[in-house]
Amino acid sequence: AVVSTQSTGEDDRAKCMEVLVNIIEITNEMLPKYESQIFNCLLTCVNHQSDEIVRVSSLGCLGDLCKVCKYGCLNHIQEIIDVCERTLMEDQSELAKRAAIVTLANFIECQDKSLFHEQQRETLRVYRLLKKVTAMNFDKEVQRRASQALGVLSGIVREFMFPKTKIQHEVKIL
Numbered sequence: 001a002v003v004s005t006q007s008t009g010e011d012d013r014a015k016c017m018e019v020l021v022n023i024i025e026i027t028n029e030m031l032p033k034y035e036s037q038i039f040n041c042l043l044t045c046v047n048h049q050s051d052e053i054v055r056v057s058s059l060g061c062l063g064d065l066c067k068v069c070k071y072g073c074l075n076h077i078q079e080i081i082d083v084c085e086r087t088l089m090e091d092q093s094e095l096a097k098r099a100a101i102v103t104l105a106n107f108i109e110c111q112d113k114s115l116f117h118e119q120q121r122e123t124l125r126v127y128r129l130l131k132k133v134t135a136m137n138f139d140k141e142v143q144r145r146a147s148q149a150l151g152v153l154s155g156i157v158r159e160f161m162f163p164k165t166k167i168q169h170e171v172k173i174l
Contacts, residue, residue: 013054017042017061024068031069038065039076046083052093059087059099063106073107074115077122080107085129094139101133101142105149108156116153117160127153 020038024031042065045058062080066073073080080103087100104126116123130153133146 011053013045013057017045017054017057021061021064021068024065035065035069036075039079043076043079043083046087052096055087055091055093056095056099059083059096059103063099063103066103066107067110073111077119080104081122081125081129085125088129088133088138088142094142097138097142098145101145101149104130105145105152108149108153113156113159116156123153123157127157 024038039062042058042062046055046062049055049058062083066080084100084104087096091097091100108126127150130146130150134143134150138146
């Protein structure tokens with residue numbers, strides 16, 4: 001009976017986080033007031049929960065939150081990268097690794113390109129992490145998703161380093 005009570009509590013926590021993200025999507029205008037608390041709550045659940053379901057759910061919600069509030073992520077960029085890196089490199093759960101790479105991919109795909117130009121150290125960390133994930137012996141789905149995110153990030157960096165130049169000539173006839 002103790003096991004079923006524990007799993008019911010864990011399921012309830014996971015459902016609460018998913019409901020929280022749904023509420024965030026609906027009440028987008030009120031988000032700035034509570035986004036710091038929500039980010040901290042999700043990051044704490046990923047870092048300090050021993051249950052796989054709660055960690056995976058927290059990572060999934062964190063990825064959804066990155067999509068919903070693009071600018072709110074800026075205050076938590078270090079923590080998001082740390083959590084994803086720790087999960088990918090140290091967690092034993094394949095589901096948690098999948099959720100971490102999805103979170104990181106959502107973060108990359110949804111951010112403004114100028115963020116990666118301004119936050120060069122974090123961009124380098126993410127790039128190295130994705131390269132490491134694609135090179136290591138991970139689940140095929142994790143490697144595929146990391147490879148896609150690496151392609152997006154490489155395109156952003158390439159665009160910044162080698163901007164397209166336009167040469168225009170004006171001919172005036174007098």
